[in-house]
Amino acid sequence: MKSAVIIFPGSNCDRDMDVALKKFGFKNQMIWHNDMEIPKSDLIVLPGGFSYGDYLRCGSIAGKSKIIKSVLEFANSGGLVLGICNGFQILTETGLLPGVLLQNKYQKFICKNVHVKINDKENKYFKNIKKEVLELHIAHNEGNYFCSDDELKSLINNNQIAITYCNENGKEADSYNPNGALSNIAGIFNKNKNILGMMPHPERVIDKSLSSDDGNFFFENLIENFK
Amino acid sequence: MKVKVIVTLKEGVLDPQGKAIQQTLNGMSFSEVKEVRQGKYFDIEVSINDEEKAKVKVDEMCKKLLANLVIEDYKIL
Structure with a gap:
């Protein structure tokens, strides 16, 4: 399975994503934002970070970069596009996903582990995933969906809400919502469910020596669903 | 010529920075401040001399990049 991670100036989770994808058997390539073409891939990842210094609005400048035309073509032809954190913000700015990520409700940069519940499994990302509630890492200032x-x-009618913030038992409540996101939304799909944008970082929790290894469930399952 | 643009958050969209500014002003004894909404201001110099034509072009810029119409309104001054 081939994947491509796009690097923008200011991306900082691109290498983590590269390590995670390779760990589970993806043949990954890193693609510079000024390139025009993406080599044949099964999955394109827009990584986390602060593309273009978060100027104007988070993800807005990256959403107009040279490489985005190829990402749009790939996504619109049904290719799998995954946007994590800043990547999610870029996906909303390009219009591939609806809505927007506002500044966190309490104006703080949040960096901690949270639990998220998988709401829909009828898609390539979560089909057959072995765990319903994952402990993943978040690190963002604008994650308030x-x-x-x-x-x-x-979003509700089309089962496009992919993951929601919850406690370790999968219970949703305001107190488990870290950033004020509407309906506890942590990640959403497009209508065809080939595009997934999510604030939590599965690539940051893929080893027991880190604070959680629940990211393994995500990547292990993702590559299985390609086979 | 220069075209000026103001981008503001739509009504009903949470503006935590505006809220913090309002609370600070209240704390500085400006008790008359009821609400603050923070926005962005752009000074755009374009190589078009016709004001109408320049504004049409800037309007396109606003829609495509300067404002996110999901949450923001813009005004060309």
Whole structure:
């Protein structure tokens, strides 16, 4: 299985993602944002970080970079595109995913582990995943998901809410929502579910020596679903 | 010519920075401050001399990049 991680100036989770993808058997390539073409891939990842210094709005400048045209073509032809953290922000700025990531409700950069519940398994990302609630890492200042009432209805009706913040038992409540995100949303799909944007970083928790290794469930399952 | 643009958050969209500024002003004894909404201001110099044409172009820029219409409104001054 071939994957490609796009590097923007200011990306800082690109190498973590490279390590994670390779650990589970992806043949990964790193692609510079100024390139025009992406080599044939099964999966494109927009990594976390602070692309273009978060100027204007998080992800807005990256959303207009040279490589994005190829990402759009790939995504619109059904290719799998995964955006983590800043990658999620870029996906909303390009219009591939609805809504926007606002500044956290309490104006703090949040860096900690959280639990998220998988809400939909009818997709290539979570089909057959062996754990329902994952302990993943978040590190963001703008993770407060927001969209219009109509968009939220459409997300719910089409089962596009991928993961939601919860406690270790999968219970959702305001107290487990770290950033004020609408309906505890931590990640969403597009309608066809080939595009996934999520604030938590599975690539940061793939080894027991780190604070959690639940990211293993995500990547192990992802490559299995390609076979 | 120069075109000026103001981008503001739509009503109803949470503005934590505006809220913090409001609370600080209240704390500085500006008790008359009821609400603060923070926005962005752009000074754009374009190589078009016709004001109408320049504004049409800047309007396109606002829609495509300067404002995120999900959460922001813009005004060309």
